[in-house]
Amino acid sequence: MRIAIVSVTKQGSVLAEKIASFKNWQDDELICYAKTGRGLIKHETYDNLGLLLEKIWPKCQLLIFIMATGIVVRSISKFLQHKSLDPAVLCLDEKGKFVISLLSGHLGGANMFAKMLSNKLAGSQAVITTATDVNKLVAPDVIARDFNFKIASFVSLRYINAELADGEDITYYLAAHLEEYRPAIINYNLEVKLFEQLPIELLDKKIVIITDQILPEQWYNRDNILVMIPQHHVIGIGCRRDISGERILTAIRAVCQEQNIDLNSVKSLASAWVKSDEVGLLQTGKILNLPIDFYEQQELMYAIAKYNLRESAYVKKTLGIGNVCEAAALCTVKKGRIKVCKTAMNQITIAVVQENFTW
Known part of the structure; x- marks a missing residue:
């Protein structure tokens, strides 16, 4: 800082x-x-x-x-x-x-x-x-700051904070596959319920939803529903030289859509050192407003050995290492797991790594 x-x-x-x-x-x-x-x-x-x-x-x-x-x-x-x-x-x-x-x-x-x-x-x-602090309440944006959650709508945030300050009870609904967050959030003296699928009856309730998946459109743009997205995904990218930013962006969006990953849950992109001047890749980072980390050959080799990653003979002959997207994404996190294995699409490879939650 x-x-x-x-x-x-x-x-x-x-x-x-x-x-x-x-x-x-x-x-x-x-x-x-x-x-x-x-x-x-x-x-x-x-x-x-x-x-x-x-x-x-x-x-x-x-x-x-x-x-x-x-x-x-x-x-x-x-x-x-x-x-x-x-x-x-x-x-x-x-x-x-x-x-x-x-x-x-x-x-x-x-x-x-x-x-x-x-x-x-x-x-x-x-x-x-701030009204919530004066009333000794924990505001959702405090949770967002402490857990690195992205706030989907600041209009909803203002509404929920105002209701909270006025004495309304606000329940948090946490996606069941993110259960590891629950004990830490409960520690703030908040009511947290797990969900596999959100009941339609909740559309009229004042709630906070925490998920990294794409929700049906009806859950967004409602003052009474605040959606917060954990930013714990890293997208690793490999590509042929001179691939356009548009093609890379299309590949990223296609993979996220297919795997039901909210693009807002991505905190950074990653690739190999030889791509640090790749115009299309740099354009992609700029469009998505995401930082890109580039890793040297030795760092990628270490990740490949540590996680026993499969290597491409063609890529290894060209770069000296046979895995870029998975290895680069894993280099970015202290501890994590591959959520989406290497996916090839139109001369581009995409992998998604989820960083482990620690508290």
Whole structure:
């Protein structure tokens, strides 16, 4: 995670340094920015807050401002896009008395970070205004953040959160083949029921559905039904040189449709090192808005041996390894299993790996 702490006064820069010293960030990339002439020597400096934000806003997942809230609100307003995209933003006074969760309280984790900092700073208080948190309820977008679920409709999310804050009971329906998630979700004190097939009577209920499969159209675009999709699939791709992005995309969609896999459950694509400049493959990643990981020959060889993957003699003669799509997808996950074995289609091979859930 990339974190920026931005201060505007000398006392604020001292607080920034204190916050930066907390062990909570030891695995993160953190930079302190101080107004020119008003910070510690070790801090990077800036003259214009707007210009600084143009540089750091797209790169950071958490921004901590130590200055007046009004300055922050006016400064970040032009950068705001959507709650699914905006970083978490905290605002503190220079004495650290109040830690305000200003933006992306749930999905970005601002509420969680505000509570953490208030516990670390003596005499500090977290200021959290989201209705579900005020009422000590767990919002679905908190579950989505903690379990890496994709939210199908933010209109439904707003409706469900409002109903939850008004005291309505919301039941979670979890696809039976994802039962491994159930104990962890129940741990949030939520009611979770397993389903093989959703009863039609639920269409009028206020519910949350968790599945990585394609649901009938009637379950979507309803305010009272929130669908969340676990993003735990990786698609491995092998292809001949100069295959178009359109053909690769068609193959991916065909495999997902045939195997009843919601394309929203895919978190990344993977292939071999020799495909890192393959225009069609790069276009596919851009269209799907998915990262692509490219693996070297040695990494693929290791995966082939570890998982005892079948190899193609033709591919092995060409690349020195005989399996690209399955091996590349397996390289992407710490622990996982092949959900869809290598499928050949129009000079393209596709495999789907599901990452194991760990809690």
